[in-house]
Amino acid sequence: MALNRSQVWSPCCYSSSPVTKTLLIWRLGFSRKAGLRFKAPSLKISNDRQNSFSLNYEKLFTTGLESKRKGINVVTPNTPLSRKLELLDAYEDEYDGAIIDAECLPASANAFAAILQSSLSYWKQKGKKGIWLKILEGQADLVPIAIKSGFIYHHAEPGYVMLTCWLPDEPCMLPFTATHQVGVGAFVINENKEVLVVKEKKCPLRCLGIWKLPTGLINKSEEIFSGAIREVKEETGIETAFLEVVAFRHAHNVTFEKSDLFFICMLKPLSADINIDESEIEAAMWMPLDQLIDQPFHREDSMTKNMTDICVARYENRYRGFNPHRIMSKFDDRLATLYYGYLEMPADNGVLNEPEDITAL
Incomplete structure (x- = not known):
């Protein structure tokens, strides 16, 4: 409100x-x-x-x-x-x-x-x-x-x-406080079909020692696309360009009993040399896609498997997600980011399309 x-x-x-x-x-x-x-x-x-x-x-x-x-x-x-x-x-x-x-x-x-x-x-x-x-x-x-x-x-x-x-003697109509936290996961794949993965220092025991995508929470007043780019840079030192939101997960009663929105984002690497944040990350590497998929945890966890399959489909141009576009609204006279896809599928050339420069919009 x-x-x-x-x-x-x-x-x-x-x-x-x-x-x-x-x-x-x-x-x-x-x-x-x-x-x-x-x-x-x-x-x-x-x-x-x-x-x-x-x-x-x-x-x-x-x-x-x-x-x-x-x-x-x-x-x-x-x-x-x-x-x-x-x-x-x-x-x-x-x-x-x-x-x-x-x-x-x-x-x-x-x-x-x-x-x-x-x-x-x-x-x-x-x-x-x-x-x-x-x-x-x-x-x-x-x-x-x-x-x-x-x-x-x-x-x-x-x-x-x-x-x-x-004040009125009627049901309260005031809005609740924020009910969700927003997180991002970044799927970064290079021309050699290698995926950028990390191994976290601190995580739940069930995830200990697992190679996973770089993830993190969006900061206050931060866009999804810029948050994904930032998280990858902070954890691995890799510069990236945002491509698309390919999927998102909605869960409830997570941290502090709040609901959780988790956006899976496709990014294109602009650099190759890894420099990890040692305070959060134990290790990072470029892992062959087949090796990532073959991890027991990824095979057994339906959520992770589906997210990975969607990202692979996007890489192979068999799927399109949502691109960010900066648009003005008369409702509040503000620029906001609207994420949407295209009506026409691109030609299947086996490579990722060039990302749109969202910062120039």
Whole structure:
């Protein structure tokens, strides 16, 4: 779900202590990208026997970017009535939700507890749904307060934890955190019909001593094709050019009970001299294709056998996989990689076709 910082609120809430015609002002910033903002509507509160209050809205567009606030004023029971209570700074997303600005959270746990409750009440009154709260590493003491206020853990990354709160009395529609890890396996075969294989230092006992394809996990924000090229280079020192994704495997309840996508990639070698990464790899070599296939592990494991058969079929031009193409989408105005094959099969000349230079697209 895309989260867009298109609007930001910075309103004040009213005090619960008895007041008569107390005037509180709150500011509503609008479209930081456009450099426009609203003049704050006035909030008139009269605390009579009926506890009524009224809102008077007045909009005024001005030019120039609004400066970022450094702090938040907080009202406590002992705060003079001249002080005002502001809600947490938050950006409106495209799904009637709010993203709280982590850099503007109160430093005090007591202040955070009070202003968080006021903010949630206000946002619920305004019909907001999903609230996103990022708490930075240095603000860890605020996490228990948020949990007690109805937030739940969503995901964590180095430096922060993300929590969410669903305000409506209906099933939560917020998306889950990432559910998959993505890995690649590289089938690199040279003109002598030799396959680049490695023997890993650390692996499950059932795979100990097995010659296998170079494999690894894709880094954050890394493409499948560039990840495959990188893994081969890191493990063996061999430079390669990406050809195709020939197949992929989908498994569940793997690492940390996450699902796993594993892409089998065809690469063309651009160098021949092997230089292994000794921290991960015990050995690497160019192994004749027949010798690779003849390994007992490869013959007995249906998954490995099928993957190898597909790669051999691609090498012999009896099969075509998916090539990467950089394409712009109007949905998010971003370049993305679309993997697809061709409708026509190439002539069977017994050699691999030249790869498309994806970095030039």
